[in-house]
Amino acid sequence: MQEKYGEEFVPVSFSGSSFAYPYNQMYLYPKNGAKSDRFEARIVINKDGTYNISDGYFGILIAPEYAKVVSGFIGEIYKDFKFSVDFGEGVLPDRLNKNTKLEETYSENEYFKAQITVFVKEDSANGIDTMDSLKKIAGKMIEKKLVGNVMIYIVKNGMFDSITMETLNEVNSINKGEYFLYDYKIIMIGKDLKVFHME
Numbered sequence: 622m623q624e625k626y627g628e629e630f631v632p633v634s635f636s637g638s639s640f641a642y643p644y645n646q647m648y649l650y651p652k653n654g655a656k657s658d659r660f661e662a663r664i665v666i667n668k669d670g671t672y673n674i675s676d677g678y679f680g681i682l683i684a685p686e687y688a689k690v691v692s693g694f695i696g697e698i699y700k701d702f703k704f705s706v707d708f709g710e711g712v713l714p715d716r717l718n719k720n721t722k723l724e725e726t727y728s729e730n731e732y733f734k735a736q737i738t739v740f741v742k743e744d745s746a747n748g749i750d751t752m753d754s755l756k757k758i759a760g761k762m763i764e765k766k767l768v769g770n771v772m773i774y775i776v777k778n779g780m781f782d783s784i785t786m787e788t789l790n791e792v793n794s795i796n797k798g799e800y801f802l803y804d805y806k807i808i809m810i811g812k813d814l815k816v817f818h819m820e
Contacts, residue, residue: 622662626678626719628652633659638666654681663712679717680708686723687767691737694761698754701742705786706735727766729812735769738789742781743802751775752819755808763814770809775802 622630629652636646645664650656662676688706695702714731726733751773758771776784780800792800809818 622649622674622676622678625676626682649678651678651681661710661712675712675715677708677710677712679713679721682719683717683721683723683726684708687735690723690765690767691735691758691762694758695739698749698757699739699741699745701745701781702739703781703784704737704739706737708733708735724766727768727814729814732812733768734810734812735767737769737771738786739771739773740776740781740784741773743775743778746775746802751806752808755806755819756816759808759810759816762810763816766814768810768812768814770807772805772807774800774805776800777802 630649631652633648633650633656635648638645643665645666647662647664648659649662650659658681660677660681662674662678665673667673684706688704691706692704695704713733714728716731717726717733755771755773762769762771774784774789777800784800788800797804807818807820808816811817
């Protein structure tokens with residue numbers, strides 16, 4: 622990992638291979654980063670004693686640049702919004718490393734997709750159709766060859782300052798009406814750079 626990324630990492634946990642998982646699994650975070658930047662590494666030991674390591678650290682490295690680009694798309698439509706970019710659990714293609722630029726991430730044969738959650742303040746969403754907004758954002762992402770899902774929540778004015786991803790995880794079907802005008806709207810962009818689902 623140090624050779625691949627040129628920095629040190631702190632291990633959090635380790636579990637050996639099993640019948641269900643033919644690889645050793647380790648969770649780490651960058652020594653100069655935050656514990657919240659935890660990611661997975663999978664180690665496969667070959668019969669000849671060599672080993673292969675795959676990891677998910679690239680998602681943490683590229684997230685700021687990815688967020689900057691996506692923020693631009695959203696900002697063309699809404700004035701007041703917050704959003705989160707997440708690349709999920711697991712490992713990413715080995716070719717993605719510290720030198721990979723955003724425009725080099727796309728490959729129709731590999732799995733690299735973002736989960737983008739957008740919170741829009743109610744006042745900022747007035748008169749704007751949410752599905753039209755999602756289509757515009759998806760169109761811009763397709764132009765940039767960015768694959769993933771975009772979800773938009775319209776947040777009530779009084780709750781906007783307090784809404785976070787942590788809050789969202791605590792919201793359930795009973796109290797979501799306190800926060801949101803209605804359930805989220807989503808658009809999904811597939812590896813073929815086409816929209817395959819909207820709701």
